[in-house]
Each structure stands twice: as C-alpha cells, then as structure tokens.
Amino acid sequence: MENKFLQKLIEPAHTKIAMIIMDGLGGLPLEPGGKTELETACKPNLDAMAACSALGLTIPVAPGITPGSGPGHLGIVGYDPIEYEIGRGALEALGVDFELGPDDVAARGNFCSVDADGRLTDRRAGRLPTEQSRELADILRTIRVEDVEFFVEPVKEHRFAFVMRGVGLGDALSDTDPQKVGVSTLPVQALNAKSQRSACITNQFIEQACERLAGRQPANMITLRGFAKFPVMPSYSELFGLRAAAIAVNGMYRGVARLVGMQVLPVEGDTLDAEFSTLEKNWNAYDFFYLHVKKTDTAGENGDFARKVEIIEEVDSLIPRLMALNPDVVIVSGDHSSPAVMKSHSWHPVATRRCSRCGRPGGVTSYGERACARGSLGILPAKDVMPIALANAQRLSKFGA
Amino acid sequence: MENKFLQKLIEPAHTKIAMIIMDGLGGLPLEPGGKTELETACKPNLDAMAACSALGLTIPVAPGITPGSGPGHLGIVGYDPIEYEIGRGALEALGVDFELGPDDVAARGNFCSVDADGRLTDRRAGRLPTEQSRELADILRTIRVEDVEFFVEPVKEHRFAFVMRGVGLGDALSDTDPQKVGVSTLPVQALNAKSQRSACITNQFIEQACERLAGRQPANMITLRGFAKFPVMPSYSELFGLRAAAIAVNGMYRGVARLVGMQVLPVEGDTLDAEFSTLEKNWNAYDFFYLHVKKTDTAGENGDFARKVEIIEEVDSLIPRLMALNPDVVIVSGDHSSPAVMKSHSWHPVATRRCSRCGRPGGVTSYGERACARGSLGILPAKDVMPIALANAQRLSKFGA
Numbered sequence: 113m114e115n116k117f118l119q120k121l122i123e124p125a126h127t128k129i130a131m132i133i134m135d136g137l138g139g140l141p142l143e144p145g146g147k148t149e150l151e152t153a154c155k156p157n158l159d160a161m162a163a164c165s166a167l168g169l170t171i172p173v174a175p176g177i178t179p180g181s182g183p184g185h186l187g188i189v190g191y192d193p194i195e196y197e198i199g200r201g202a203l204e205a206l207g208v209d210f211e212l213g214p215d216d217v218a219a220r221g222n223f224c225s226v227d228a229d230g231r232l233t234d235r236r237a238g239r240l241p242t243e244q245s246r247e248l249a250d251i252l253r254t255i256r257v258e259d260v261e262f263f264v265e266p267v268k269e270h271r272f273a274f275v276m277r278g279v280g281l282g283d284a285l286s287d288t289d290p291q292k293v294g295v296s297t298l299p300v301q302a303l304n305a306k307s308q309r310s311a312c313i314t315n316q317f318i319e320q321a322c323e324r325l326a327g328r329q330p331a332n333m334i335t336l337r338g339f340a341k342f343p344v345m346p347s348y349s350e351l352f353g354l355r356a357a358a359i360a361v362n363g364m365y366r367g368v369a370r371l372v373g374m375q376v377l378p379v380e381g382d383t384l385d386a387e388f389s390t391l392e393k394n395w396n397a398y399d400f401f402y403l404h405v406k407k408t409d410t411a412g413e414n415g416d417f418a419r420k421v422e423i424i425e426e427v428d429s430l431i432p433r434l435m436a437l438n439p440d441v442v443i444v445s446g447d448h449s450s451p452a453v454m455k456s457h458s459w460h461p462v463a464t465r466r467c468s469r470c471g472r473p474g475g476v477t478s479y480g481e482r483a484c485a486r487g488s489l490g491i492l493p494a495k496d497v498m499p500i501a502l503a504n505a506q507r508l509s510k511f512g513a
Numbered sequence: 514m515e516n517k518f519l520q521k522l523i524e525p526a527h528t529k530i531a532m533i534i535m536d537g538l539g540g541l542p543l544e545p546g547g548k549t550e551l552e553t554a555c556k557p558n559l560d561a562m563a564a565c566s567a568l569g570l571t572i573p574v575a576p577g578i579t580p581g582s583g584p585g586h587l588g589i590v591g592y593d594p595i596e597y598e599i600g601r602g603a604l605e606a607l608g609v610d611f612e613l614g615p616d617d618v619a620a621r622g623n624f625c626s627v628d629a630d631g632r633l634t635d636r637r638a639g640r641l642p643t644e645q646s647r648e649l650a651d652i653l654r655t656i657r658v659e660d661v662e663f664f665v666e667p668v669k670e671h672r673f674a675f676v677m678r679g680v681g682l683g684d685a686l687s688d689t690d691p692q693k694v695g696v697s698t699l700p701v702q703a704l705n706a707k708s709q710r711s712a713c714i715t716n717q718f719i720e721q722a723c724e725r726l727a728g729r730q731p732a733n734m735i736t737l738r739g740f741a742k743f744p745v746m747p748s749y750s751e752l753f754g755l756r757a758a759a760i761a762v763n764g765m766y767r768g769v770a771r772l773v774g775m776q777v778l779p780v781e782g783d784t785l786d787a788e789f790s791t792l793e794k795n796w797n798a799y800d801f802f803y804l805h806v807k808k809t810d811t812a813g814e815n816g817d818f819a820r821k822v823e824i825i826e827e828v829d830s831l832i833p834r835l836m837a838l839n840p841d842v843v844i845v846s847g848d849h850s851s852p853a854v855m856k857s858h859s860w861h862p863v864a865t866r867r868c869s870r871c872g873r874p875g876g877v878t879s880y881g882e883r884a885c886a887r888g889s890l891g892i893l894p895a896k897d898v899m900p901i902a903l904a905n906a907q908r909l910s911k912f913g914a
Contacts, residue, residue: 140873144565148873173912175893176900177522180913193913194518200914220914338914453871457911459904460873461889481873481889491891 115191115351118499118508122353127440127505129354130391130401133188134427135181135365136409137446138462138481140453142417149412149420149452150463151480155428157435158444161467162477168489169461169481170497172448178459184447185368189402190352190498191345198371199283199340204273206367208265212275212342217283217310219339221264221272223248223331224297230333232293237331240270248331251324257316267363274336276314282307285314287337297335310339347373348400352502357397359390360404369402388430395437412450413457420452441468441504443497444479461491468504516592516752519900519909523754528841528906530755531792531802534589535828536582536766537810538847539863539882541854543818550813550821550853551864552881556829558836559845562868563878569890570862570882571898573849579860585848586769590803591753591899592746599772600684600741605674607768609666613676613743618684618711620740622665622673624649624732625698631734633694638732641671649732652725658717668764675737677715683708686715688738698736711740748774749801753903758798760791761805770803789831796838813851814858821853842869842905844898845880862892869905 139149172179172187173194182203183193201218212218223245225234240248245266252264260278267273284303290296300318302311318334325332348356350373358369361382369376375398379390387403394401405427411420434442445464450457463484472488485491489500502508540550573580573588574595583604584594602619613619624646626635641649646667653665661679668674685704691697701719703712719735726733749757751774759770762783770777776799780791788804795802806828812821835843845868850861864885877884886892890901903909 140871145563169889169891174518174900175897176902176904176909177519178904178909178911180911183913197913203914451871458871459901459909485889485891486887491889491893 115346119351121508121511122502123507123509124353125505125507127507128395128399128401129441129443129501129505130403130434130439131189131443131445131501132403132405132427132434133185134405134408134424134444134446136412136448136450136457137424138449138451138458138460139412139420140449140451140458140460142453148481149417150424151478151482153421153424153428155425155479157428157431158465158479159477161431161442161465164469164471165465165467166471166489167479167484167487168464168466169484169487169491170445170464170494171461171491172494176459178457179448180457181364181447182368184457185365186372187494188445188447188497189368189372190495191372192495196343196345198343198368200338201274201340202342203364203367204267204271204338205265205275206370207363208267208273209363209366210263210265210273210275213277214342214344215279215281216275216277217281217285217339217341219274219336221274222289222335223270223272224333224335225330226297226333230296232290232295232297234330235289235293235335236270240331242266242268244331245270245272248325248328252321252334255317255320255324257313257320260313262317270331276310276317278313280306281310281313283310283339283341285311285339287335288318289335289337297333300336342371345372349373352400352498353507354400355398356400356402357394358402358404359387360402360406361387362404362406365404365406374402384426384430388433392433392437408446409450412452413455415452415455417452440506441466441501443501445497462494464489464497466497466500466504470504516747520752522909522912523903524908524910525754526906526908528908529796529800529802530842530844530902530906531804531835531838531840532590532844532846532902533804533806533828533835534586535806535809535825535847537813537849537851537858538825539850539852539859539861540813540821541850541852541861543854549882550818551825552879552883554822554825554829556826556880558829558832559866559880560878562832562843562866565870565872566866566868567872567890568877568880568885568888569865569867570885570888570892571846571865571895572862572892573860573895577860579858580849581858582765582848583769585858586766587773588895589846589848589898590769590773591896592773593896597744597746599744599769601739602675602741603743604765604768605668605672605739606666606676607771608764609668609674610767611664611666611674611676614678615743615745616680616682617676617678618682618686618740618742620675620737622675623690623736624671624673625734625736626731627698627734631697633691633696633698635731636690636692636694636736637671641732643667643669645732646671646673649726649729653722653735656718656721656725658714658721661714663718671732677711677718679714681707682711682714684711684740684742686712686740688736689719690736690738698734701737743772746773750774753801753899754908755801756799757801757803758795759803759805760788761803761807762788763805763807766805766807775803785827785831789834793834793838809847810851813853814856816853816856818853842867842902844902846898863895865890865898867898867901867905871905
C-alpha cells in the first residue's frame with residue numbers, strides 16, 4: 113500500500129502496539145514432511161493467544177526474494193524494501209550509532225592481510241580482535257585528503273564503518289573487496305559521473321591507509337564495500353502517527369530503527385530478559401514497541417536447529433511479561449526465514465501472529481508455518497502488517513464517505 | 514514484481530527447472546459440490562511428490578480475467594501479460610515459425626466463402642483442407658502493393674498468417690471479419706494516424722485477393738484480424754539467466770516460447786510420449802524446460818470432462834520419466850482454466866504444484882484446486898511463480914545486506 117494514502121487516515125489514539133520480531137524466524141523441516149523449528153518448539157504462551165489471534169504468512173520483500181537484514185526489517189516495520197533500499201555501508205554506520213548526515217557516504221570496511229605483492233591472504237586478517245581494530249582505526253583517522261572529513265568507527269573484530277563527509281560526494285562506487293584471496297584488492301571505480309570525485313578521494317584514502325598499515329601483522333590493508341548514503345525516508349511518527357521505540361541489542365537493527373525515526377532504548381546486557389525489562393520500564397512512554405530477538409537468526413545461520421527451537425521457547429516463556437502490560441495489539445513475527453537446514457537467510461514466507469481485541473481468529477490454534485498458511489490473514493506482503501496492526505489499534509479512520 | 518529488480522539478483526547455477534504446463538488445466542465440478550477434472554483424475558505420481566511440494570493457486574492475468582492463450586502462457590512463464598500484450602496476428606505468425614521482424618505487421622487470415630453479392634456464407638470456407646490453402650496462399654503471394662512485401666503462410670485448414678513488411682507501417686488496424694455470415698467483410702480502418710498507410714495498403718491487398726480468388730470454390734475471399742506487431746520483450750536469458758528450451762507441438766505455444774527467447778526443440782510426432790522423449794534427449798543442454806500439453810485444453814473446450822481427466826492421468830503416468838532426470842525444481846501447472854462444463858477458457862485460478870529440495874511442504878498431499886487453495890504458496894499471480902522457482906533453484910542472490 114502507498115504510504116501516503118495511509119498517512120491521511122491516521123488518527124490519534126491511546127492504544128499500544130508491541131511487535132516482537134524473531135530474526136530469521138521462518139524455518140524448514142530437517143527432513144521432507146517434518147516439522148520446522150517453530151512447529152517443533154513448545155510454546156504454550158504463544159499458543160494460548162489463539163483465541164484473540166489471526167495468523168498469516170508474510171512475504172518479506174517479494175515472492176522468491178531472499179532479504180538481507182536491512183530489507184527484511186524495513187518490510188516488517190511497514191516500509192516497501194524495494195522502494196527504500198539501504199546500502200550496506202549506511203547500515204554499518206547506523207549500527208555503531210554513527211549520526212550519518214544526508215550527504216555522508218558510508219561503506220563497510222574490513223581490516224585484511226596482504227602479502228608483499230599486495231595479494232590478499234586473509235580477507236578478515238584472522239578475525240582481528242576488536243581491541244586491535246580500535247588501534248588501527250585511530251591510525252586511519254589521521255589520514256587527510258583535500259577538504260573531506262573521514263570517520264572510521266570500529267564495529268567488531270576486523271570490521272569497521274567508514275564514512276566520508278564533504279560537498280557533492282556521490283555514492284555510486286564499486287567495492288574494493290575482490291571476495292577471494294590470492295588477488296589484489298580492487299581500486300574504487302565511479303559508477304556514475306557524480307561519483308568521480310568520491311572515487312578519486314577514496315582511492316587516495318586507501319593508498320594512505322596502505323602506507324600507514326605497512327609492516328603491521330596481521331592487518332596491513334583495508335577493503336571497503338557497500339558504499340551508500342542514508343536513504344531519505346518518512347519517519348514512523350509522520351507515517352503512522354506513532355511514538356515508536358526500538359529494543360534491540362545488535363547494531364544493525366538499532367540502525368534500521370533509528371533510520372525510520374524510532375527511539376532506540378538502552379538495554380542493560382544482551383539477554384532477552386534484559387530486553388523485556390526495557391520494554392516494561394518504558395511501557396508508558398511510547399505507542400509502539402519493536403522488540404528484536406537476534407539469536408534465532410544466529411542459530412539458523414549456524415545450522416543449529418535445536419538451538420533455534422530453544423530460543424523460540426525462551427521468547428515464549430517471556431510472553432506473559434508482555435501480556436501483563438495489557439497491550440492492545442501484539443504482532444509476533446520474523447523479518448525473514450533462516451532455516452537451519454540452509455544455514456542462511458531464505459525467501460520462505462514467515463509465520464505471523466496478530467493478537468488484538470477486535471481480531472477475527474481463524475480457528476487455528478498452533479503457531480507454525482503450516483498453520484499460518486491457512487490463517488485468516490492469508491499470505492501477505494510483510495509491509496501490510498503495520499496497516500493491519502494500526503487498524504486493530506483503532507488508529508485508522510474510515511476511507512471515504 | 515518489477516522484472517528489472519529481479520534481473521539484478523540473478524546468479525549463475527547448474528540447477529535445472531522443469532515446468533510442465535497442462536493447457537487449460539483449471540476446471541470445475543460437473544455438479545455443485547463435485548470434483549473438478551484435476552480432483553477426479555487418479556494421479557499417484559503427482560501425489561507422491563507431496564513431501565517435497567508446495568501448493569498454490571495461480572491467477573493467470575488478474576482476478577476475474579479470462580486469458581487467451583498468449584497472455585495465459587506469458588504469465589506462467591514469468592511475464593506480466595498486461596504489460597506485454599501480444600496481438601493475435603503476431604502469435605499466428607510466430608506459430609508457423611515465421612521470423613517476424615520488429616516493424617512487420619502481422620494478422621490472422623481466414624480463407625472464407627462469399628456469395629455473388631460479397632456476403633459471407635462461410636467464415637471458414639468449410640474448413641478448407643490445408644493442401645488447398647497452400648495453393649491459394651501461392652496465389653496471394655503474387656500480389657504487389659507499392660513497395661510493401663507480403664508474406665502469406667498457411668497454418669491449418671482455412672487459417673493463414675499474413676505479414677506485411679515495409680517502412681513506417683502502423684498496426685492499429687480494425688478487423689475485416691464481421692464474425693457473422695450474411696454480411697460483407699469489412700474494410701480495414703486505421704485506428705490511429707500512424708496506421709493510415711497500413712490500412713490503405715491492406716485494403717488494396719484484400720481487393721486484389723478478392724479478384725484473384727474470384728470463381729474459386731469454396732474459398733473465394735479472405736478475412737484478416739488481430740493486426741499486430743511483435744512486442745519488444747526482454748528474453749529469458751536476459752531476465753532470468755536461463756538457457757531455456759520449449760517443448761510444444763502446437764504453433765502458438767512454440768511462438769510464445771520463441772518470443773521470450775526460448776529454444777524451441779523439435780518433437781517427433783505430436784504425442785506426450787514424444788514430448789517427454791525430447792525432454793530426455795535434451796536434458797543436459799538447457800537450464801530450463803517448458804513442456805506444453807495441449808490436449809487438456811482441447812478436451813475442456815469440447816466439454817469432454819472424462820477426456821480431460823484421461824489426459825491428466827496420461828501426464829501423471831509420464832512424471833516418473835521427468836523425475837528420473839533428477840530436476841532441481843519442478844513446476845506443474847496450467848496457463849489458465851478451461852472447465853469442461855463451460856466449454857471455454859475461464860478466469861478461475863489454476864492449481865499449481867512446486868516441487869524442490871528446499872521447499873516447505875504445506876501438509877497437503879492431494880493435488881487439486883481445493884487442496885491448492887489451502888497450500889503454502891497461497892493464491893498468487895502466475896507471473897510470481899518464476900521468481901519462486903528461481904529461488905528454489907538457488908539462482909537468486911540475497912537482496913540487500
């Protein structure tokens with residue numbers, strides 16, 4: 113649905129919407145005809161929501177499309193991920209709480225290892241400890257090229273966020289990471305005329321980085337990829353009239369939330385318990401809560417079916433704490449599938465449960481992919497979940513007379 | 514989904530996709546509450562694919578829209594049939610293996626019978642034998658109008674493909690066939706300014722045809738309809754990165770396949786057995802196979818419920834030969850519905866089965882319209898089947914980081 117159309121129908125209300133997103137929730141059976149991770153999990157609390165729930169399967173981006181984390185999250189929080197494409201670089205910068213300006217060009221950086229001839233020997237410099245990355249970042253920060261300002265923010269291990277700030281810098285730039293060892297890193301190429309100057313400046317930065325890191329072990333070079341500016345997007349309050357808060361422990365998801373204008377709330381520690389405590393503590397101050405669970409995706413990407421089941425069961429055990437807050441609408445879903453058997457993100461639609469007072473339950477009690485395929489929400493684009501949540505929260509007026 | 518969006522995500526792979534399309538597969542029960550043709554058919558081999566299958570219902574063009582053969586096939590092979598409209602004339606020319614140029618204007622021609630006053634007595638000249646049509650076509654080929662080149666290619670019985678080749682010929686032309694007897698054939702009218710010259714030339718051609726066929730029995734006149742140029746379409750290899758082959762015994766379907774850049778493979782005879790032999794013989798040379806079964810549609814249009822069931826059962830009996838080739842993804846579907854009770858094409862969504870290793874079965878075992886309505890693919894536009902097939906064949910990269 114066109115966002116602008118929806119915007120005209122938004123009405124103020126005192127209702128509260130909670131969205132619990134288990135990253136990579138969607139799964140597949142280990143053997144043909146078997147149960148998925150979600151179907152396997154014992155989840156009495158989620159199942160008990162049946163009487164007030166409607167089920168469906170959400171398509172994250174489009175049929176057959178496997179989403180990266182950015183598009184996956186944009187979809188489920190209500191934006192068309194094809195219309196609002198976020199580059200990897202912008203996500204990386206957002207993830208380390210960097211305040212990206214509208215003209216800044218960001219990229220994802222790796223510290224890497226090259227041999228005497230400049231050929232890559234390790235694309236991640238042996239997954240360099242974060243502490244060492246910090247030191248190297250300090251060295252890179254001393255680089256100057258013309259009047260452009262550079263920011264180098266360590267992320268984790270060998271990864272860093274790279275940002276350049278200047279006037280008239282385009283972001284249509286090619287990656288320098290050749291994605292394999294035994295060859296040299298690539299020079300940055302401008303992919304359009306407006307990015308010629310950025311390419312030239314980035315190449316000078318890389319040249320100086322190479323000189324300053326020379327002789328260091330194991331990281332003596334850098335790669336940059338996913339050059340991107342911050343996409344211009346309407347905010348949650350503009351679009352949906354919601355004071356929205358995000359609860360997430362991982363940078364990229366905090367970044368996406370900040371991008372759409374959610375307030376990112378502090379979490380003490382990285383446990384699910386801590387995330388639910390943050391939810392409880394801030395319940396009165398916001399209309400909408402996006403609570404992100406990372407570990408389901410990690411387990412899926414590691415091929416650990418049993419661990420993924422365990423995390424889903426842990427989330428289930430925390431549901432009573434959410435329900436005790438008496439939310440008007442609860443969405444339980446995922447941003448995409450990460451089936452353990454595939455060890456990666458996938459395109460499969462995701463089981464989605466919407467619980468509210470004025471919902472129309474579909475007569476299905478269990479919350480799993482098969483059940484959701486027969487649910488009363490049907491199989492729908494992820495971006496359509498927010499309008500349905502708003503309606504159930506009495507936040508949309510009638511269209512037309 | 515926008516084709517260009519998909520195009521960016523295509524990756525090379527060594528996987529193989531087979532699409533078995535039973536023309537007019539969709540059906541209706543003979544009596545309210547009864548079984549459709551597909552539900553009636555005994556199809557143990559298709560049913561045995563259940564464990565690795567997902568089911569859905571495909572909408573050929575748009576809800577409520579009954580497709581002709583062209584749009585029906587374009588949809589299921591992955592193109593938006595509304596965006597890429599193929600005129601009947603272009604289809605007819607493609608069907609007889611005519612190499613239609615980008616500026617050629619094609620039409621479907623009929624040899625017909627008129628009385629002494631020029632009034633139609635038989636729109637098909639008694640379904641003139643093909644041999645006689647060939648002779649008459651030779652006569653029409655001698656016609657000359659200005660510097661325009663004419664091609665007259667016999668199709669079958671009274672039908673022929675008419676093509677004119679020249680500079681600046683528009684194809685917005687009205688039909689000459691009045692669709693009833695007892696009245697004269699109509700003059701061609703230009704429906705836009707760019708087609709004025711084409712109209713004038715075509716009318717001169719028809720006048721000369723009338724003179725040269727005068728006195729012949731039973732065919733002494735022609736009608737022309739469905740004037741159209743070849744639509745400009747991206748090819749299968751451009752769009753999907755597939756070396757695609759088509760196996761079809763009827764001209765129009767070979768024509769559609771050629772239009773989208775598939776290699777049309779020779780079939781020895783017109784049996785299903787011969788089509789599957791062609792599939793086996795060429796299995797190693799292509800990534801994608803489109804195998805078209807015409808007889809389901811013929812039975813549906815003839816109102817022959819039992820015959821349609823029989824053909825579906827015959828297709829089922831050949832499925833083991835396909836599975837023995839070890840395809841990565843199999844799509845079994847139809848291009849549209851042709852319920853025997855309606856004796857015509859219809860708008861009803863078509864039962865679609867997708868079988869692959871990384872599919873998520875929906876717990877439904879039988880392959881019929883009712884089961885497919887509850888399937889895990891949902892009710893989806895036919896053009897979305899190809900992206901899902903590509904994903905299952907590991908031929909689409911992740912979208913976004």
